Amino acid sequence: MSKRNQQILLINRPKGMPTEADFKWEEIPIPQPSEGEVLVKTLYLSVDPYMRGRMNDSKSYVAPFELNQPISGGVVGEVVESKAPGLEAGDIVVGMLDWKKYQTVSAHGVKKIDPTVAPITTALGVVGMPGLTAYFGLLDIGKPQPGETVVISGAAGAVGMVVGQIAKIKGCRVVGIAGSDAKIEYLVKQLGFDAAINYKTATDLRAALKEACPNGVDIYFDNVGGEVSDAVMTLINPHARIPLCGQIALYNMEKVAIGPRIQPLLLINKALIKGFIVSDYAERFEEGTRQLALWVKEGKLRYEETIVDGFENTIQAFLGLFSGENLGKQLVKVAEPSKR
Amino acid sequence: MSKRNQQILLINRPKGMPTEADFKWEEIPIPQPSEGEVLVKTLYLSVDPYMRGRMNDSKSYVAPFELNQPISGGVVGEVVESKAPGLEAGDIVVGMLDWKKYQTVSAHGVKKIDPTVAPITTALGVVGMPGLTAYFGLLDIGKPQPGETVVISGAAGAVGMVVGQIAKIKGCRVVGIAGSDAKIEYLVKQLGFDAAINYKTATDLRAALKEACPNGVDIYFDNVGGEVSDAVMTLINPHARIPLCGQIALYNMEKVAIGPRIQPLLLINKALIKGFIVSDYAERFEEGTRQLALWVKEGKLRYEETIVDGFENTIQAFLGLFSGENLGKQLVKVAEPSKR
Structure with a gap:
């Protein structure tokens, strides 16, 4: 079996x-683990919208990627060789x-998974x-109460789908906003959202939202920002909560984006808006992971994955995120596990 | 002694x-208290910026004033006649x-004061x-920690002055923004603010703020909004908190105000912004009042009052709020107490 190693650099x-020209595939040797280390073979890697921000040389959620260094992100791998207690060859991490x-x-640096x-x-x-982002953003900032209305932008993404389903578990009316009729149909028919709106084809997004939210908006889980958010913000209720999870404007921070001032709406409605990143909740990851896994096991939390095959197709999979090709979590399959 | 009664209507x-033409002074009889009621003589009344919002027929913090009905607001009065247990003639309420x-x-409907x-x-x-607004907005939303930097807009107003002094009590660096050199001097020399900036004469407000806040802004107590806030927002630190207490834009809600989008800044900094009104904290008024009175007694909390004499000068006093004539709390003295 060939054991060539390869990495993807940001150049x-x-x-x-x-474009693919911004990256370089490079052949490198397979390294040897030192004491306390493991050698990991990548099985699946995650491509996520937030990575676009890290490709800029500007302040963002997390530090920028360094030029001529490998990109990093979420990876599921298999331990090939271990020099660390508690991990052995064949473990999935x-x-x-x-x-x-x-x-x-x-x-x-890795966590063993079962x-x-x-x-x-x-x-x-x-x-x-993505699941933990949904869990903490919705429950800790949004604090959903039974009967409240929750609106989610980017609702068919890996985070948005989980937000909507947890909101249903909590007894809320759930309205999703997404960018294709196929996604809309999936949200309503497969995930049980009460309504979903295609912002690309809606002639009047605010009117469509108003119809879908006859009692106004108590929680707006914002994955996108921009004009979609402008429409939602005009419909917030007193004491609304707005977990701020993603912003298109972040991808192009050289220009300051201009839009309607939201402070008057926040003041009149005594509303809260809070930016967050999942690592703010690192101390509670165990709790979140356990609850999410339980909901999956109970069939209360469905998920969708779009898997592209092959390390060489990683950038293509990443770019697909921005044209809205993926439904749910976008992954790249790099290798098969050696055993199951 | 003449006991003519008078009221001021919004017409x-x-x-x-x-302008004064929007109001009408009307002679009315002095009413008789029914069982459970008291007859109150107004001694001082409060004019506040938020009242301008209530003069519009649009959604604001609180319901609009009704046309051809008396304006209402904070009043300190003396009980002239009581048909209620627990209150007697001469009590101040x-x-x-x-x-x-x-x-x-x-x-x-009234609270007896000592x-x-x-x-x-x-x-x-x-x-x-105003004191309670400062107390709950700063402590409950702002959550100041020793060594943090607190910026306050409208810092020489009745709320802003108290915010700054509580922030000093909590060990913060305090920077005020106000609209005259006399106010700036008062904040620094009399109230012990670490720095204060006259936004009307600053050639570059952001640069002046940056100099006054070498470690960035951890809490921004926003009494005004608009371009002053735009400048402060660009300097917020990670996990900044922004209690939203007042917005100039509220006075003219027919037009949607346009400005820089703040969501990207909130997301990058995992920052929180929350609109509030003091009545959100009604259950904790006893606590707040007790603490504020204690700080006043201990000399830790100074205050300033601008008192206009005469019920007939009420509107003039109210309008003075918007040209920045008052330092601290603007009051109108309507009558002397009958005893002290």
Whole structure:
């Protein structure tokens, strides 16, 4: 079996949408683990919208990617060789790792996952960072109460889908906003959303939202910002809560985006808006992971994955996020596990 | 002694700044209290910026004033006649009452105040609604920690002054923004603010703020909104908190104000912004009043009052709020107490 190693480097800071020319595939040797380390073979890697922000050389959620260094992100891998207690060859692990086929990492940098609880890919989605983002943003900032109306932008993404289903579990009316009729239909028919709106085809988004939210909006889980959010903001109720999870404007921070001032609406409605990142809740990841896995097991939390095959197709999968091709979590399959 | 009664009615919904022609002084009889009521003589009444919003026929913090009805607001008065247990003639009370020289009110609609604890006018200022607004907005939403930097717009107003002094008590660096050199000097020299900026004369407000806040802004207590806030927002630190207390844009809600989108800044900094109104904290007024009165007694909390004499000068006093004439709490003295 060939054990060639490969990594993907960022070689240019993209202007606007990245192209494959901004990245470089490089052959490298397979490293040897030192004491306390494991050698991990990448099985699946996660591509996420927030990574676009890290490709800029500007302040964002997290530090920018360095030029001529490998991209990093969520990876599920298999331990090939272990020099660390508690991990052995064949174990499946998840962590924030480099985009490499093989890499060594400190045993503290990965978490062992139990493949019998849920498919291993869910550690990158519904029970991983996107699921935890939904869980803490909705429950800790949104604080949903039975009978309240929850609106979600980017509702068919990996985070939005989980937000909507947790809101249903909590007894809320759930309205999703997404960008295709197929997504809209999926949200309502498969995930049980009360309504969903295609913002690309709605002639009057605010009117469509008003119809879908006859009692106004108590929680707006904002994954996108911009004009979609402008429409939702005009419909918020007194004491509304707005977890702020993503903003299109972040992808192009050279220009300051201009729009309607939201402070008067926040003041009149005594409303709260809070930006957050899932790592704010690192101390509660165990709780969140356990609850999400339980809901998946009970069939209360469905998930969707779009899997592209092959390390060489990673950038293509990443770019697909921005044209809205994925339904649910977008993953790249890099290798098969050696055993199941 | 003449006991003519008079009231001030709102007779037009003002466009822009009100004029005296929007109001009417009307002679009325002095009413008789029914069982459970008291007859109250107005001693001092409070004029506040938020009242401008209530003169519009649009959604604001609180319901609009009704046309051809008396304006209402904070009043300190003296009980002239009581048909309610627990209150007797000569008692000093505070409540949200009509702009009348005399009125009857349910005993539940007023609170008895102890004139020996602090001057009775402070029940409309530093230990009244403005003080409580500062107390709960700063402590409950802002959550100041020692060493943090707190910026306050409208810093020389009745709320802003108290915010700054509480922030100093909590060990913060305090930077005020106000609209005259006299106010700036008062904030720094009399109230112990670490720095203060005159936004009207600053050639580059952001640069001036940056110099005054070398460690960035952890809490921004926003009394004004608009371009002053735009400048502050660009300097917020990670996990900043922004209690939203007032917005100039509210006075002219027909037009949607346009400005820089703040959501990207909130997301990058995982920051919180929350609109509030003091009545959100009604259950904790006892706690707040007690603490504020204690700080006044200990000399830790200074206050300033601008008192206009005469019921007939009420509107003039109100309009002065918008040209920045007042330092601290603006009051109108309507009558002397009959005893001290």
